[in-house]
Amino acid sequence: MRKVLVIDDEAIVRISSKRTLVPEGYEVKLADSGREGIEILEKELFDVILLDLKMPDMGGIDVLKVIMERWPETKVIIVTGFSTVDTAVEALRLGAFNHIEKPFTPDSLLAAVQEVFDKKD
Amino acid sequence: MKNIFSDPNKSIAAKLIIATGLLIVILSFIFWYAVSKKQKEDVMSIALKYGNSFIDFSKDSTRESLLTVDREETQQQIENLSTPEGVQSVKIFDHGGKISFTSNTNSIGTSVDKASISCRGCHEEPEKSGALLRSPQKWSVYKDEKDRTALKIISPILNETSCHTASCHAHPEEQEVLGIVEAELSLALLDEALFKQRLALIAYVIVFVFAVSLFLGIINYNIVTKPVNKLARGMEHVAGGDLDHPVHIKSIDEIGVLANTFNSMIKDLKAASEQMERWTQTLEEEVAKKTEEIQRTQTGLIQTEKLASLGRMAAGVAHEINNPLTGVVTFAHLMKKRFTPGSDDAEDIDVIIEQAERCAKIIKNLLTFARATPSERGQIVVNNVISKTMSLVKNQEKFHNVKFDLNLAEVPLVAHGDGTQFQQICLNMFLNAADAMNLRGNITVTSHEVEEDGKPFAEVIFTDTGSGIKEEDLPKLFEPFFTTKPVDKGTGLGLSITHGIVKHLGGNIRVESTIGKGTSFFVRLPLSEQTT
Numbered sequence: 001m002r003k004v005l006v007i008d009d010e011a012i013v014r015i016s017s018k019r020t021l022v023p024e025g026y027e028v029k030l031a032d033s034g035r036e037g038i039e040i041l042e043k044e045l046f047d048v049i050l051l052d053l054k055m056p057d058m059g060g061i062d063v064l065k066v067i068m069e070r071w072p073e074t075k076v077i078i079v080t081g082f083s084t085v086d087t088a089v090e091a092l093r094l095g096a097f098n099h100i101e102k103p104f105t106p107d108s109l110l111a112a113v114q115e116v117f118d119k120k121d
Numbered sequence: 122m123k124n125i126f127s128d129p130n131k132s133i134a135a136k137l138i139i140a141t142g143l144l145i146v147i148l149s150f151i152f153w154y155a156v157s158k159k160q161k162e163d164v165m166s167i168a169l170k171y172g173n174s175f176i177d178f179s180k181d182s183t184r185e186s187l188l189t190v191d192r193e194e195t196q197q198q199i200e201n202l203s204t205p206e207g208v209q210s211v212k213i214f215d216h217g218g219k220i221s222f223t224s225n226t227n228s229i230g231t232s233v234d235k236a237s238i239s240c241r242g243c244h245e246e247p248e249k250s251g252a253l254l255r256s257p258q259k260w261s262v263y264k265d266e267k268d269r270t271a272l273k274i275i276s277p278i279l280n281e282t283s284c285h286t287a288s289c290h291a292h293p294e295e296q297e298v299l300g301i302v303e304a305e306l307s308l309a310l311l312d313e314a315l316f317k318q319r320l321a322l323i324a325y326v327i328v329f330v331f332a333v334s335l336f337l338g339i340i341n342y343n344i345v346t347k348p349v350n351k352l353a354r355g356m357e358h359v360a361g362g363d364l365d366h367p368v369h370i371k372s373i374d375e376i377g378v379l380a381n382t383f384n385s386m387i388k389d390l391k392a393a394s395e396q397m398e399r400w401t402q403t404l405e406e407e408v409a410k411k412t413e414e415i416q417r418t419q420t421g422l423i424q425t426e427k428l429a430s431l432g433r434m435a436a437g438v439a440h441e442i443n444n445p446l447t448g449v450v451t452f453a454h455l456m457k458k459r460f461t462p463g464s465d466d467a468e469d470i471d472v473i474i475e476q477a478e479r480c481a482k483i484i485k486n487l488l489t490f491a492r493a494t495p496s497e498r499g500q501i502v503v504n505n506v507i508s509k510t511m512s513l514v515k516n517q518e519k520f521h522n523v524k525f526d527l528n529l530a531e532v533p534l535v536a537h538g539d540g541t542q543f544q545q546i547c548l549n550m551f552l553n554a555a556d557a558m559n560l561r562g563n564i565t566v567t568s569h570e571v572e573e574d575g576k577p578f579a580e581v582i583f584t585d586t587g588s589g590i591k592e593e594d595l596p597k598l599f600e601p602f603f604t605t606k607p608v609d610k611g612t613g614l615g616l617s618i619t620h621g622i623v624k625h626l627g628g629n630i631r632v633e634s635t636i637g638k639g640t641s642f643f644v645r646l647p648l649s650e651q652t653t
Contacts, residue, residue: 010444010447012444012445012447012448013444013447013448015448016447016448016450016451016452017451019451019452019455020451020454020455054440081439081440081443081444101443102443102444102446102447103443103444103446103447103449103450103477103478103481104447104450104451105450105451105454105474106450106451106454106455107454109451
């Protein structure tokens with residue numbers, strides 16, 4: 001089973017992601033903050049993490065650094081509402097696999113996630 | 122000159138005239154005194170000469186009768202001698218002072234007064250009498266009872282051989298002086314002449330003093346008072362701040378030199394004052410220029426700050442809106458899958474997706490403008506974007522009564538940047554034009570190539586036939602939230618966003634407007650090298 005963790009403070013984004021990915025055969029878990037995301041990661045491993053950059057208590061870049069340090073095998077796709085080249089480049093430099101912009105369409109999300117597994121295979 | 126003597130302390134001329142006048146008066150008095158004295162002496166000497174002649178004549182006239190002891194004849198002679206005018210009396214008295222003959226017959230036989238001037242010489246100093254008596258004549262001048270000058274002259278009758286040898290034997294041989302002839306002559310005429318001469322002299326002196334004073338006064342007035350007054354007036358002008366009145370004095374004396382110095386001084390003063398005025402003016406201009414610069418900078422800073430605030434706000438709004446939009450897009454897609462492709466329902470869902478994506482794009486543009494997000498670098502084919510945007514809006518209800526005139530450059534104008542952003546500009550321009558014309562009128566779009574600072578630009582002119590923009594509103598036109606539209610119609614962001622995008626693309630935008638005729642927006646975008 002391909003496992004995806006969605007870390008986003010916005011419920012509608014989490015739900016949208018889940019509703020897009022589950023019918024396509026992905027196992028999806030949701031975390032509403034960076035901290036909760038790390039707690040979940042400590043219990044089980046995921047193939048892909050969809051990570052929001054702008055969150056209240058712990059920012060996406062900080063979460064990304066932790067993930068890259070502790071679970072370097074996990075692929076992180078940055079999801080941002082105000083993507084700029086700078087933040088995207090910063091995220092990719094830190095080891096993010098890819099990035100997509102909000103508002104994303106189901107197709108663009110699926111394409112981005114699928115790409116991870118395509119490369120793995 | 123008429124009032125210089127009213128207060129002599131205040132007039133150099135008056136002081137000079139008074140001083141020289143006094144000097145002349147004193148010198149004239151001394152001159153008058155000396156001349157008068159000399160005249161008197163001369164006159165007296167002449168009078169004495171005539172007096173002596175008279176005495177000698179008297180002695181000669183009576184000599185014969187005295188020798189012959191003819192008393193009557195002698196008396197007659199004496200009386201004859203005293204008849205002419207000016208002869209007061211003639212008398213002969215003996216050694217003892219007894220009057221023997223006199224024109225005044227009453228005093229014959231009386232003695233002369235020893236205290237009289239004729240006798241005093243010998244009787245006061247007897248030891249000198251010998252010498253005195255031997256001197257041929259003695260005289261004195263005195264004032265008579267009528268206060269007229271009179272000359273008394275005496276001459277001794279000395280013993281002669283014929284006297285002591287005469288038959289009468291009246292006088293012994295050893296007697297030296299036999300008697301004395303005395304004549305009293307009036308000098309009243311001379312007095313009168315002298316008096317007249319003195320009067321004439323006084324008159325002359327007065328006339329002289331007056332004439333000299335007048336002459337000095339005129340000279341002083343012309344040489345000193347007049348030029349000094351001119352100088353004083355000139356200085357009063359200068360003191361009053363008037364530097365346009367040089368003093369005109371032609372002389373080359375000290376006052377002339379003073380006037381020239383004064384004139385060059387006021388010339389220098391005027392030059393200095395004009396220089397100062399120029400400096401002040403330059404300073405004022407500089408201050409005004411700097412103030413304007415500061416105001417411009419300040420306006421720019423305010424504008425920048427406003428844009429920055431707008432950017433922060435837009436970023437927040439974009440972030441917040443993108444999340445629900447993600448939901449809308451995702452769930453619309455999910456729903457679409459439930460309907461048969463191509464069905465009406467599926468098409469309706471497409472509209473939702475399309476509009477949601479349009480929202481996303483607008484937000485992205487807003488962010489691009491506000492946060493100067495580097496947009497996708499591409500190329501803007503100016504004419505194509507204009508035509509496309511026009512066809513896009515043309516069918517909308519808002520533009521049903523708007524006529525478009527395109528006057529586009531024949532050569533393709535290609536600028537750097539994102540075509541969507543330029544489309545946004547065109548869209549904003551069209552929407553504003555339609556609103557300005559109350560949805561009815563002409564929109565003319567002209568495009569051509571221009572040069573600015575040696576670089577090629579594409580210039581697109583959007584002209585409407587609307588109501589025009591008030592002159593006082595023009596400077597505020599591109600400020601965020603400035604709008605003349607009703608509250609529910611305009612946000613005041615359209616032109617501000619346009620301005621931001623144009624700036625971001627490296628271009629510029631300006632506006633020209635005439636009330637009642639319409640408005641033209643001039644958008645300039647730098648051309649990419651491929652075009653040229």
